[in-house]
Amino acid sequence: MYRQYLNEGVPFQDLWAYQPNTRGVLYGSDACIDDDVKWLEQEEEKLGYNTQKPEGLIERILVTSTDENDLVADFFCGSGTTGAVAERLGRRWIMSDLGRFAVHTSRKRLIELQRKLHAEGQSYRAFDVYNLGRYERQWWQKERLEGADEKHRRVVLEFFKAEVLQNPTNPLLHGRKAGAFCHVDGIDSVFSRVEVRAVVEAVVQAGGREVYCLAWEFEMDLRQHCLALEAEFGIRIKLVPIPRELMEKNRTTPPPFLEMAALDAEAVVRHEKAWTRVDVKLTCFIPSLAEVPGKELEALKERATQSGFDFIDFWAVDFDWQPGQPFRHDWQDYRTRKDRSLKTVSDAGHVYARRGRYTICVKVVDVFGCDTSMTLDVEV
Ligand SMILES: C[S@@+](CC[C@H](N)C(=O)[O-])C[C@H]1O[C@@H](n2cnc3c(N)ncnc32)[C@H](O)[C@@H]1O
Structure with missing residues (x-):
């Protein structure tokens, strides 16, 4: 056994890890850096995420500041290093990121880790990915649409090149495009099975044969559910996600509107x-x-x-x-x-x-x- 006293050696410095090929970021002495956290040395650790940090760095932070089962949060998770290390060390974790690629990379990384832990007979926890908040849309609504759902519908229909129905016979029918009716879902809601049935009934009552349902979000399984409704009512239902580009400042040309996956x-x-x-x-x-x-x-x-x-x-x-x-x-x-x-x-x-x-x-x-x-x- 080797015992090291506090007054021996070099204690941790301010700089714990550095990217070897980056110029101009070296502070502190090389002697101390040499045996400190190594920068993404192993090929298999590299995930192609530009700002990825070495697991060794996060491990030091977690080991020195948390206990098993503690909850670790990283709200700028990037490639998911914090979650991966937390999972490996038996900590619970929450991660978030604005970027879709970051969420995707983190999800794959955590699943791969789960598989590895499972193969080694170690325990791991289930996790899920949620879309939280509709900040972009809320900002758009507040700043540009003065909070009104009606104005939102008008803007969406204009970009969709549909005619706005001035005095609709049913409040669920908002526009017409090439013979089809259009329904525009509320800016803050998820288009659901209950709503799609009500819209379809309104279209049938108005003598229509086709309807575009434009929405920001759709309930799970809605496409399949629509197949049954199409068979029941004999009308064509097109589910169209409202494109985010609509919210771009000064946009005048319509972005493409494409049917949902x-x-x-x-x-x-x-x-x-x-x-x-x-x-x-x-x-x-x-x-x-x-x-x-x-x-x-x-x-x-x-x-x-x-x-x-x-x-x-x-x-x-x-x-x-x-x-x-x-x-x-x-x-x-x-x-x-x-x-x-x-x-x-x-x-x-x-x-x-x-x-x-x-x-x-x-x-x-x-x-x-x-x-x-x-x-x-x-x-x-
Ligand atoms: C330096 S990277 C994190 C890298 C990470 N530690 C890793 O090992 O991969 C910072 C991350 O913060 C995200 N980000 C920037 N602003 C954000 C915000 N306001 N909310 C959430 N994530 C944000 C970026 O998308 C980026 O993925």
């Missing part, structure tokens, strides 16, 4: 001697191109509808999804920078402990970082 999957049930195994097969994915810059849009449109699976970066399955509970990544597959292949049928062979009816949730994250989820029921 479509996702479909089915359960693959295999009855074996002693048990039933369940997997999930993706049957359709058409990404929304709402995040694609204008000049690349035309080139991608055809590919998106014909080879939608090419646009999936990551997908995961929760075999026993409970509304209101975090999504559990029971199985997932994703492309890495080295391996671009992706399974379209899971190989989990999931076995339920008891017979019954279960809800499976499938989550797809596309290469643009957008989430699309759907549920399907299975009886075993």
